[in-house]
Amino acid sequence: MLFPGSIKRSEIKPQFNLAYVVVALNILIYIMANLIFPVWPSTKSTDQLQNKNFDMAVAQMYIQTLDPIEEKDVADLSLEQIATQALKDHRFWGRIETFPFSGDQVQIAKMRALITDVRKEYLSSVQYQFGLGSTQTSPWAWVTYQFTHYSFFHLLGNLVFIFLVITYLEKTIDTLTIISVYVLGGIGGGIAFLLLNLDGNLSVIGASGSLCALMAFLMVVKKNETMPWTYFFAPVPRGFGEIYLPAFLIFPIFLIADFTAVLYTPGGVTSSIAHSAHIGGTITGLVLGVGYLVHVFFRSKSAAHRVLGDHDRFNELF
Numbered sequence: 001m002l003f004p005g006s007i008k009r010s011e012i013k014p015q016f017n018l019a020y021v022v023v024a025l026n027i028l029i030y031i032m033a034n035l036i037f038p039v040w041p042s043t044k045s046t047d048q049l050q051n052k053n054f055d056m057a058v059a060q061m062y063i064q065t066l067d068p069i070e071e072k073d074v075a076d077l078s079l080e081q082i083a084t085q086a087l088k089d090h091r092f093w094g095r096i097e098t099f100p101f102s103g104d105q106v107q108i109a110k111m112r113a114l115i116t117d118v119r120k121e122y123l124s125s126v127q128y129q130f131g132l133g134s135t136q137t138s139p140w141a142w143v144t145y146q147f148t149h150y151s152f153f154h155l156l157g158n159l160v161f162i163f164l165v166i167t168y169l170e171k172t173i174d175t176l177t178i179i180s181v182y183v184l185g186g187i188g189g190g191i192a193f194l195l196l197n198l199d200g201n202l203s204v205i206g207a208s209g210s211l212c213a214l215m216a217f218l219m220v221v222k223k224n225e226t227m228p229w230t231y232f233f234a235p236v237p238r239g240f241g242e243i244y245l246p247a248f249l250i251f252p253i254f255l256i257a258d259f260t261a262v263l264y265t266p267g268g269v270t271s272s273i274a275h276s277a278h279i280g281g282t283i284t285g286l287v288l289g290v291g292y293l294v295h296v297f298f299r300s301k302s303a304a305h306r307v308l309g310d311h312d313r314f315n316e317l318f
Helices: 018-036 043-049 052-064 068-074 079-088 090-095 105-123 126-130 141-147 152-169 175-195 208-222 247-264 275-317
Strands: 002-004 226-232 240-246
Touching (some): 002 152, 018 126, 018 141, 018 152, 018 175, 043 105, 052 068, 052 079, 105 126, 141 175, 152 208, 152 226, 175 208, 175 275, 208 247, 208 275, 240 247, 247 275
Antiparallel strands (some): 002 226, 226 240
């Protein structure tokens, strides 16, 4: 695997190691959240949701609640895909108890009970309490969702990238700027997710939007510069280390995949990955990166004018 950034700290170490703080904060919130809130869905519900009979029954029920135009949108989907979409659609969750479904009423009653139980589990889950969603967005959710994760592997995957990228950025970029990119990138990712997930009921959680913003920011700030990339193939000699590649490779290797995914999944979510949030974070990071370069340019230009002005005043004195 190839990761942008370096695990090696610079010779001049920053007084405040932001990379460690961000990683520790994400781990702490993950542990606390999972101690307080139950895992969603529960093992029992998961077993029932993965049953093929469930897919068929729920898909048929869901199609009955759709208008003719929406039926065309799901016509080419498999039963499993339709059932998955049904579980994400807040309208279906709201109609499940009262809609006059036709078909096997015993099976329909079972599905009603199951989905009602799954919904109750969801309302007490970490994803609902800390996540950002189209049906229950709170002011603090814009920040809390950026530090909450679905699973340990979801957390680990994000933190490896976050640690490497922030560790590298800290060598040349001030702490406040990096924090701003992280938080604003997460907010930008949240906006994109909500805009492209109008019918979804499931909230988004994870630092992926913030991570994409950091990578996009790094790519813009470094542009064509050669930067270190950390590679890991195996825990053996020469199986891991660093190589130097251009910074712009961040886009084709990591970021372009999300743009492609959203073209094929307009809802923005596939297999619990909020591609739309990644795109929002990426765009935010690009804008912040350009803004940072403009700021540096004018700051350096102003400094040069001050130097010239001091030089002219010196000549006047002598």
